[in-house]
Amino acid sequence: MTRCAEALVQLLEGYGVEHVFGIPGVHTVELYRGLHGSRLKHISPRHEQGAGFMADGYARASGKPGVCFIITGPGMTNILTAMGQAYADSVPMLVISTCNRREHLRLGHGHLHELPDQRTLVAGVCAFSHTLQHPDQLPEVLARAFALFGCTRPRPVHIEIPLDVLEMSADGLDLRPRPLPAAPAPAPEAIEAAVSLLSHAQRPLILAGGGARRSSETLTLLAERLQAPVALTTNARGLLAPDHPLLLDGVQSSAHGRELFAEADVVLAVGTELGETDYDFFGLGPLAFKAPLIRLDIDPLQVLGVQAAAVGLLGDAEQGLRALLARLPQRQADPAWAGDRVTRVNAVEHAGWSAKQCRLQALLDTVRDALPQPLIVGDSTQPVYQGALGYRAPTPNSWFNAGSGYGTLGYGLPAAIGAKLAQPLRPVVALVGDGGLQFSSAELIAAKEAGAGVTLLLWNNTSYAEIRDYMNAREVPLLGVDILTPDFAALAQSCHVVHHRAGNLAGLRALLGQLGDTREPLMIEVDATTFLAD
Template sequence: MSTRNGGAPNGGAAVVETLAAHGVDTVFGIPGTHNLELYRHLAPCGIRAVTPRHEQGAGYAAEGYARVGGRPGVVLTTSGPGLTNAMTAAAAAYAESQPVLVLSPGVPTGAEGADLGLLHETKDASGAMGRLVRWSRRVASPEEAADAVTEAFAAFRGTRPRPVHLEIPLDVLEQPWGGSPWVGAVTPVPAPDAADVRRAATLLAGARRPLVIAGGGAVDAAAEVRGLAEALRAPVATTVNGKGVLDESHPLAVGAAVRLRALQKAAADSDALLVVGSELGDADLWEGRIGAEAVIRCDIDRGQLHKNCRADVALLGDAAATLRALLAALPERVQAPVDVDGLREACRAEARAGAGGYERINAAVRAGLPADAVLAGDSSQVTYLGSVHFFDVPAPRRFCYTPGYATLGYGLPAAIGASLARPGHPAAVLLGDGAFLFSVQELATAVDLRLPLPIVVVDNGGYREIRDQQEARGIPPVGVDLPVPDLTALAGAFGALGVRTTDPGALTALVADALSADRPTLIHLNNRE
């Protein structure tokens, strides 16, 4: 679409028309004095502007949109504080390998670092963002701005997806633009060496105790993971970001269990471990380690192939294509199947030992939602001790949580982004009161959008996890026991529905009812009474 019936196109049009050419139909951000030339062109290009109440919420919504929809999320901020407000969300997207494009205006050309006292002046906005994202670029012309947007989308499609930032100086936003938007070629994806594929296939086919670990890099290779696992009769465990790559009700599925010692022991006992699309970082392993008699790793990022666990066979390439090649190279195999049921039950028992009442809460919420619903969690115990293990999903891209960056305030805005990425499909939020109050203002955004969003807030009276850590270290509780406001009244003040219960079992009906409402419903579970 063109913006040119509204006057001479400018640098703002160069950016927005190029976004539209790449299929962008939704952006998240807050209009400000300096980004108005971007906002001018959104509606003529058919792009919807969603206005969260804080730029950090815009960033989390864009991340949730990308995580669930598989399409890049776009954030528009104004200069200075608008951009710095979004930095935490950008850093989270980097840690979680999500494709997010952050666009911001910058000081006029020639004013870089001049300390002139300009409105929203920042010493070096691009430099600051460059320390947090894949790349951050300040452009010098409308043509360069359009090219940078195209380059960002090319990188999202052909490499490990990570956020990028584009700074457009104020004068460049207003400069005339005589170009046209263009879509670049997809970045060529490396293919693994054929001999390495054959070697890996031989190892897997001859293994008596094969095991597959699928990470976030495997979310678009679900069919291939399943096909290979069924051919090998091998159990499949996932990292948190890989949750659902294999339907968690599948007979070979162990669940998001990589952090559990039972799974790590099974890996150590394995004679052929295949790791697909994971860095096997501390957020995945919880101070554990992964190793095996023979390790095969597949990743699109060369730097991941030996990280935290050296590979005996390293396969550089796209997960889906590489797994198809592995399956085609498998010789006939006749081996006794692994005891998947025993491994699954050992992992469940270990998770259950640390879950407290969170298993029951998750079971109740799960029962109130359709199988294909999205659940957004937060850095809350009910998420990482509960939902990770006890909220089963049938497919990838159905669970929003940031295990690596472990940010607070993510769940509600991420669910908003997820709802817009899959319109008409249910989503829900399940988190603690501490996390919810980090982004409570986004309740107003959900109300604006009339989202039938169940928001289940588990009342821990503040920061329960940190309180537990203080007690474990012999530190008297400090700054963690906090009063919780009347959340039902708060919901009503925002224009949402609000209900309160002390019974986890009541959540099933309350969540189901919330899905048919014409606005979000805050469900306050006072778990302390």
């Protein structure tokens, strides 16, 4: 007999899933019966939140959904934060959990891991949640999940399977993956309306977000056709080459960036919420465009969002950009806008950085330039915040972090592990502060066990420094921010991981230059006080 749990694994294989992140429990052992002998590689984090962050990093680096197997009750409550981060950043994640037997659901009889209603609990951090009532539903529900990941705004999906259903026979089910529909293209009449605005623009501007992260080549061609400056959000970094003359630094939240926006006569926003953490980081207030706004987004709620669009293009970013490019004529560049203005705005941005910010930027640039096409996964930490202003990623999907959107701590290391499993031949750096690492330091040994050779670059300032600075700026008495930190060298040794220290840029560059193609994780600890004083 083929049990429902075994049928689930066969369907996941059919949809191209290669890794599953999870911690076995008495309520998921049937899922592990299905995993045994399959092509899926199981990765064991040390906490379900780590499983979710690993799946998130895997999805961003691979372009495929990250998949988790989670136990009933505490497993679900533990993974909610990771689902919240993925929800905010539009990351495809499939969370498959168990729940109590159907006859026990919602009765409150005190069964193991019992929750009154798991689906209600997770509703706010997923696109949909479904309770599988019978194995016959499995092919349809999984097909819905994978269709959502590819055809609309990707967000976590939760499927819970009662313990009795897991063990039921799935004999006779068609376990072939269903053909998935293509993502929709914007309507032709909307494209024509956008072309009419863009073709007459003298000072066009492009704002691109994570929804365009698979459209690097087309976005670059369109920017060059329009001679439009391009501002990229955190999740869009790398869509234009680092040295591209139309690329703006992270000026979206600065006064000089707002001035540039105000000068534009048409603004094209592609795959971006135009949200606070990307466009109002310094509290200047909501964006106020003077020019007509064109919004290209696969999410109708964004097309019709608080920033009202003169033209709304509902559909896939790549298809929309191609359609615009095909209809827009070549244009004569205005050097005062397309070149000189970009150069001046970037120069103003750099001139406003403090000595500390310049040192942080030098750290980021050193990591990028010392490694071949590195993928940097960040936590919420000071170097990452500077990267929001000045980091120029070498390629798309090579810079992502938890410093925007949902803004969790503890993300960097497990997400980097997931990214390394997705891209084993690329150098993957987890850029994490000492405070954030203490949220998920147990995942260091999970990296060792999984053969995920991440480089953990630890920014150690022995505090929650960003919050400490925030409290100081508002004259709030310091409390809870100056924390006792572990002996990180001893921590690394206990996890069977090599530990190094870098006291300055030259030392960091030398260490990075020695990295080879290795499956072994390692830690490079940077003493922030020494580094900033050098």
